[in-house]
Amino acid sequence: MLAVLRSLGQGFWRFFGIEPEPSLEVDRDGIERPWLISWHAVPKRSAGPGFAPSDYARARERAEQVARLTLGCERWAHLQSAGYVDLRSGIFHGLTYRLRVGRRVQLLWDDPGAAQRSPWPFDWLCINPTYPLPAAEFTAQLYLYLRDREADVVRIAAPQPFDQALGRCF
């Protein structure tokens, strides 16, 4: 019965063009390697095929543990209590990035003069992972990107006029 349901489920997702690249090994050592999978047809804020509500809950719980490890206990605690974590730009004088779980990055300028030197026309940056991730986990990853590879983020980020939930996180 389970095999039949699984087969039906796989057929459903294949109908939308979602399946691992056939020539690549996706599950080595029992580990899903999402960089080998095409996720373009997966609906926004979804983990894709085969995910039950209990899978989402478990993924979010595990993600919070990893995010705490990545950010460190103190920064994670601040994120939990304040709802955001700030990071000063190493490239743009007077700029602070404000990260919230599952949301766009807010640009906070020290003063209007600094804001006038902004390379972006808006105060929000939309940056998504290329495959589905729990939002807390991606927040921690984005923090690392902004701290250690800010130039890459500056090049890739899409400026937006307002905040919104990220499409590739859940």
Add this chain to the structure above:
Amino acid sequence: MGRIIIANRHGDQVLEWDPAATDTEEARAQIAAAEQIIREARERGCAVSKKVDGRHVIDNGPFDPKAEEYQIIAPIAGG
């Protein structure tokens, strides 16, 4: 034990190896698997962070089997 945290839709999955145990085929295979995952992820645009002095930093160096912890960081896209 060394380990790689693979962040994915499951939250995370972990691959571990024992850097001290290189005298068995199984131990060597685990280290090779870890190295392969990091190489493959980088080739597909992922970043890799390494725990250094207690904190994760994005790392471009070759795989170090003596490292305490790596993490695969998803590629990013705008919009």
